Amino acid sequence: MSGVLSAPETPVPTVAPVVVPRNWKTPVVLVVFSVLFALVVLIAHRRGETTFRLSTGSDAVVLPDFVVPVAVTAWVSIVASVLLTALAAWYAYGRRRVPLWLISLYILVIVFGFLAWAAAGKTLPIPGLLAGSLALAVPLIYGALGGVIGERVGVVNIAIESQLLGGAFCAAVVATLTGSPTLGLLAAMVAGAAVGAVLAAFAIVYFVEQVIIGVVLNVLVAGLTSFLYSQVLQPNAATLNTPPRFDRLPIPLLSDIPIIGPVFFRQTFLVYLMYALIVIVSIAMFRTRWGLRMRAVGEHPKAADTVGIDVGRTRFVNVMIAGAIAGAGGTVFTVGNGIAFNQEMTAGAGYIALAAVIFGQWHPIKATLAALLFGFASNLQNTLKVVGSPVPSEFMLMLPYLVTIFVVAGVVGKSRAPAADGIPYIKS
Template sequence: MTGGSVQITPSPSLDADVALLPEKKGWKTPVVLAVFAVLLALLALFAPRSGDATFRFASRSDVLTLPDLVVSSQVTLWGSVLLALLLAAASAFFIRTSGRTPLWIVVVYAIIAVVGFLAWAASGGTVPVTGVLAGSLGFAVPLIFGSLGGVIGERVGVVNIAIEGQLLGGAFCAALVASATGQPILGLVAAMAAGVAIAALLAVFAIVYVVDQIIVGVVLNVLIAGLTSFLFSQVLQPNAAALNTPPRFDRIPIPVLADIPVIGPVLFQQTILIYIMYIAIFAVYIAMFRTRWGLRVRAVGEHPQAADTVGIDVGRTRFLTVLLGGAIAGAGGTVFTVGNGIAFGQEMTAGAGFIALAAVIFGQWHPLKATLAALLFGFASNLQNTLSVIGSPVPGEFMLMLPYIVTIFVVAGVVGRSRGPAAVGKPYIKG
């Protein structure tokens, strides 16, 4: 420390130090993977469907097209069962040898299980793969913004239960400002400002006044739900034409990339909001793990007393970082209104903030892993629409429950032993 400033080299990782600690082996992941493989097998045994399923990878507007893939529904499902069991065995092997299941096993398992299930559900029909992926991304966007905000806040030691309120407040302000000005980008700015305001309330009570962070977050969610519902009925509804008819962002195809089969229409024929999300994902990752700021944030979240000892202002770091997380989460609220060009409705986020919080845990407080978790939840949310289009025999009531079933599944089962920042949720009082 020189002249009151601390010299921190960003290369060492606190996560590497944590990895050196002894860890009890957890067998939940291979057990859960095996259980779901057995459930797929029971589906094949007791509800067999003869016929073929068609996976369509292109639309008529695509410059480059891929041929349709036609598979036997029953054979594909049984193949998925076999591969799922092999991956469950591989997970058990890695648990036995290294104490943890690699992320790639869970990702590949999810893809295989989904392909097998869709082949069974679409027997005699067609699965529009590009449409499925595009719809899944659309559902995942607010979850990704919310989970990034949650990762940033919890990495610095503050539990952000208020993601739901930040998304809802962002959706309200985006609709109001964009409708009044006719400028979607101003709606995005207003949504971020709303997220910052809610995060400021969280920071003041949790950091300055040392109120329990969980309680503050829950109260803020209730407050924002009540406030937006009141303003909706008293302000937006009577003046819907002027204040609740938000314009939407135009799609901006990226030359060359937009013409790539399947992934081009999904990823590179999007609005500026989606492209901002791409930038945010990698910016948060690089800032968190490759900069001095990120090392300070993680130090405060792991051991605030040690960080204070080397000259880091713990309270200030936590406060500003929580505000940054609130801005990112608030931006996610834009998706519900301006992002889709629809009017604001009471409690229209429908628990998306809590699913984003589950993505933070499933992603082990890592921005890239949390993004993958949010994409999984987005796919689960979109699956209801997909199965209704292909005429699946699965009851609609079950599909409505699916996103929440998947949330419970991944948090309670696949995650296994997940360790958050050591000081998360713990107030720091200097001295």
């Protein structure tokens, strides 16, 4: 109606657009490593050819050796790394995350160029290099899987090192007493679960700072196993510390595939169990009710409690499961290779596994890939030492830890942990 005054229009508030800051961390780190590699090639110029041996004498299909010129390969790798770095900078300039495939390709290019340069005039056995890398990565993968489960449920697991070490100790003793590697594996899982139970009790029931209790457990288990080793195992090595090992079980047909077969399918039960755990944890975490409840407790425990999920019980049980998986990884150090237990023989593997959890962004598959990268870096020093590389031995000993710093500090970018990770839940 014309005589009715209309109400004044309410102004619609304008929402300022969210500006995502540019993250230059990954491109900067890639620039640093490209420049360092270029300087190495310039200062220590090497000539000749490098031979990459792709098959072993026992392979059903023998592949020919791959021979590359050292200088050309090194400089092509440098140019390719610069181009990939420029592409990473383009992603960063556009306020987008640098994709994982680009980082993986960069690592592959740099590693290939470095191997060609470092092994000039020598032959590199690729199946042996990869098989050794997998062997060193197996305990890291077990530890990383345990770390992912623990942190997804909201408990920071700094105690992976103690779970690996306790598992190695118990596996060696029980396998020696019983003559059964399988019983040694079960004992290692019980030991890891026990450490997980202590961590859970202090972190969930008594609300102790989780990082502190994890560090304390690492020191406690290291001291306890060292004492028992010197006072009990050394005087009775023949009866308490001569563990049997798991036999290798080649899988028919699959073990005959060139390169892949000898590396992945001529392994022991421990490695095949690891394959199964990777699949089981990945599916269970994202496709089952258990995984949904676990992630809900780690992201928003109050909301989970509201819908009837017992937050404390869920966390406690999952931290014990995580400890059992990490403890199984400790078996690799003793029963997995038929090696007697020694003091602090895990040598910081638990901390590298924790780095793999962060690098893998709290995802079981990505954490596994990160652990494989660390295993490759650890084995690379052994392989280059065998072929007589000119790289100083001190640098090669630092290589695994340099790679750890590289991927965690520079490659991961901005990574978000579960929202309630490390935060105790006090029911109101």
